[in-house]
Amino acid sequence: MLKDITLGQYLPGTSPVHKLDPRVKLVLTVEFIVMLFCAKNMWAIGVGALFCIISFALSGVPASLMVKSLKPIVPLVLITSVLNLFFVRTGDVLWKWKVLQITTEGRDTALFMIARIVLLIIGSSLLTYTTSPIDLTDAIENLLSPLKKLKVPVHELAMMMTIALRFIPTLIEETDKIMNAQKARGSELDTGSFADKVRGMVPIFIPLFVSSFRRAEELATAMECRCYHGGEGRTRMKQLHTTYRDLIAAIYTTLFFGGIIALNVLIK
Amino acid sequence: MQYFLDAENVNFSYMNDAEEPPVRTEVLKNVSLRVEKGEFLAVLGHNGSGKSTLAKCFNAINLPDSGTVTVAGLRTDDENNLLPIRRTAGMVFQNPDNQIVATIVEEDVAFALENLGVEPKEIRRRVDEALKTVGMYEYRMHAPHKLSGGQKQRVAIAGILAMNPDCILLDEPTAMLDPRGRKEVMDTVKRLNREQGVTIVLITHYMEEAAQADRIAIIDGGEVLMDGTPKSIFSQVETMKHLGLDVPQVTELAWRLRKDGFDIPADIITEEECVQAIAALLEKGR
Numbered sequence: 001m002l003k004d005i006t007l008g009q010y011l012p013g014t015s016p017v018h019k020l021d022p023r024v025k026l027v028l029t030v031e032f033i034v035m036l037f038c039a040k041n042m043w044a045i046g047v048g049a050l051f052c053i054i055s056f057a058l059s060g061v062p063a064s065l066m067v068k069s070l071k072p073i074v075p076l077v078l079i080t081s082v083l084n085l086f087f088v089r090t091g092d093v094l095w096k097w098k099v100l101q102i103t104t105e106g107r108d109t110a111l112f113m114i115a116r117i118v119l120l121i122i123g124s125s126l127l128t129y130t131t132s133p134i135d136l137t138d139a140i141e142n143l144l145s146p147l148k149k150l151k152v153p154v155h156e157l158a159m160m161m162t163i164a165l166r167f168i169p170t171l172i173e174e175t176d177k178i179m180n181a182q183k184a185r186g187s188e189l190d191t192g193s194f195a196d197k198v199r200g201m202v203p204i205f206i207p208l209f210v211s212s213f214r215r216a217e218e219l220a221t222a223m224e225c226r227c228y229h230g231g232e233g234r235t236r237m238k239q240l241h242t243t244y245r246d247l248i249a250a251i252y253t254t255l256f257f258g259g260i261i262a263l264n265v266l267i268k
Numbered sequence: 269m270q271y272f273l274d275a276e277n278v279n280f281s282y283m284n285d286a287e288e289p290p291v292r293t294e295v296l297k298n299v300s301l302r303v304e305k306g307e308f309l310a311v312l313g314h315n316g317s318g319k320s321t322l323a324k325c326f327n328a329i330n331l332p333d334s335g336t337v338t339v340a341g342l343r344t345d346d347e348n349n350l351l352p353i354r355r356t357a358g359m360v361f362q363n364p365d366n367q368i369v370a371t372i373v374e375e376d377v378a379f380a381l382e383n384l385g386v387e388p389k390e391i392r393r394r395v396d397e398a399l400k401t402v403g404m405y406e407y408r409m410h411a412p413h414k415l416s417g418g419q420k421q422r423v424a425i426a427g428i429l430a431m432n433p434d435c436i437l438l439d440e441p442t443a444m445l446d447p448r449g450r451k452e453v454m455d456t457v458k459r460l461n462r463e464q465g466v467t468i469v470l471i472t473h474y475m476e477e478a479a480q481a482d483r484i485a486i487i488d489g490g491e492v493l494m495d496g497t498p499k500s501i502f503s504q505v506e507t508m509k510h511l512g513l514d515v516p517q518v519t520e521l522a523w524r525l526r527k528d529g530f531d532i533p534a535d536i537i538t539e540e541e542c543v544q545a546i547a548a549l550l551e552k553g554r
Contacts, residue, residue, distance in 0.1 A: 222367035226380035
């Protein structure tokens with residue numbers, strides 16, 4: 001039941017977007033987010049949207065997934081738009097009922113905010129759709145490595161991420177086993193009030209916790225046996241390479257950024 | 269003479285702080301055990317007999333309270349020898365899930381080499397070689413959790429093999445596997461020993477596996493009780509039973525036949541020998 005869960009939302013593929021260096025992809029995603037926050041009017045946001053659409057088309061990720069990634073943020077979008085709709089009080093009044101009123105500017109701000117949030121999510125989910133979690137971890141480790149000089153444990157954090165990713169399926173499987181074992185002993189996990197269900201989780205989490213500690217200890221020994229001694233002097237088999245593709249992607253993104261700034265200035 | 273693995277008068281104990289007052293448990297009592305280069309040693313004993321503890325002494329995970337352990341002439345109590353020793357004597361554990369570090373097979377095999385700071389190109393070459401040796405090359409891009417137990421254990425062996433160790437210590441590597449997985453792992457281990465001359469120390473509960481070794485050591489209560497060839501150990505059926513250990517089924521069969529007065533050798537340890545001996549017996553009887 002729990003076994004089929006996929007890690008993150010990575011879709012393996014060979015599109016130009018997939019082939020980008022994960023570091024470049026990460027930096028460009030950040031650039032895209034900055035770009036969206038720089039956009040001051042609907043036209044500029046429109047350019048951001050165009051950027052998203054072209055990138056998505058290049059990645060070959062189905063559009064249905066794009067819609068799916070938006071589902072969890074529907075409440076956030078609703079709240080933001082309602083707040084903006086009713087609380088922006090400048091501009092011509094369009095509709096009024098007691099204290100509530102909608103103005104032209106409120107309507108525009110609401111639409112603008114919706115567009116910005118939606119693009120934000122679509123753009124960043126493109127990164128997770130086209131980059132495997134392990135590549136992403138490598139990219140983060142690589143990009144943050146200058147922070148090592150400031151005594152930030154970058155390697156350790158990346159190692160923790162990798163191990164966490166590695167053990168998620170193992171622990172899910174184990175949870176499944178423990179749940180079945182407890183059910184076989186007559187514990188009722190699916191029935192009763194909410195409080196009963198929460199109480200029912202205790203005999204699942206305690207064995208899971210204990211076994212995780214045991215696993216951690218064994219893993220630590222196994223890592224020591226394989227000469228692990230921290231990040232010092234460590235090399236990597238897979239080297240990250242930037243290619244002409246990455247240059248093109250950077251130019252392409254920066255052009256759009258330029259377009260947005262130009263529109264900000266031109267259309268007031 | 270210099271032995272490859274050499275434990276001399278090793279004592280090891282640990283403190284159990286959970287008890288009040290803390291209890292000191294002696295795990296190894298004055299153990300001496302030597303292994304020659306290229307030898308295949310099987311270690312038998314009950315749970316808690318100290319056999320895993322001894323194996324961990326051979327790659328400097330455990331340091332003895334007293335006595336010395338040397339690996340290829342390097343003393344394990346010297347901090348500077350730590351990495352050379354662990355590169356020489358790799359260790360494979362019982363649960364493959366708890367020793368695989370990375371989310372992709374080939375990355376896991378590369379782990380030890382990355383730790384040792386080997387050049388990326390050389391890592392690539394040795395990873396491919398190790399994966400081919402254990403027959404897992406076509407699975408190099410798979411996620412470990414999607415493999416069978418035997419396959420995972422072979423990946424774990426490849427992870428050690430990539431270091432080009434002279435010796436592999438295996439701590440019950442087949443205990444969690446099904447018969448097919450056990451055979452896969454045993455075939456790999458035997459091949460490494462025969463073809464590449466890798467020294468093997470195999471801790472096991474399966475007598476049929478131990479019978480394939482060059483030599484067997486039996487550990488009980490933290491002491492080496494018996495040490496000899498499989499034939500000399502398993503022919504002492506009564507002693508083995510007294511220790512609560514089994515002998516291979518064919519040895520037991522021969523032993524029972526002997527007890528019933530049949531003239532059959534006592535040192536039968538393989539099915540092949542057993543079949544021949546019984547055939548010879550029938551021939552004579554005719």
